[in-house]
Amino acid sequence: AMTQQAQEVDNEIRMMAEEQMLFLKSRYLMKADEIITLYTGEHPQNATYGDAIHSIMAFNSQRAKEQGFVA
Numbered sequence: 001a002m003t004q005q006a007q008e009v010d011n012e013i014r015m016m017a018e019e020q021m022l023f024l025k026s027r028y029l030m031k032a033d034e035i036i037t038l039y040t041g042e043h044p045q046n047a048t049y050g051d052a053i054h055s056i057m058a059f060n061s062q063r064a065k066e067q068g069f070v071a
Contacts, residue, residue: 013064017056021049 002010024030024038035052036044039059044051 017053021052
């Protein structure tokens with residue numbers, strides 16, 4: 001089970017990822033697979049925007065760990 005703080009951090013990372021996905025989708029008309037390529041370098045088939053959100057979350061989590069924001 002996650003601590004309250006871990007849950008809040010996870011929720012914040014998810015909300016930020018959803019906002020980033022919506023921005024790229026609306027402003028640049030990017031498709032889900034293009035967003036995943038941008039964040040991961042991978043070229044998935046039949047990707048969904050949910051998949052894109054997970055890719056952004058993973059990227060943001062990794063960056064946060066590297067910068068010492070998340071334990």
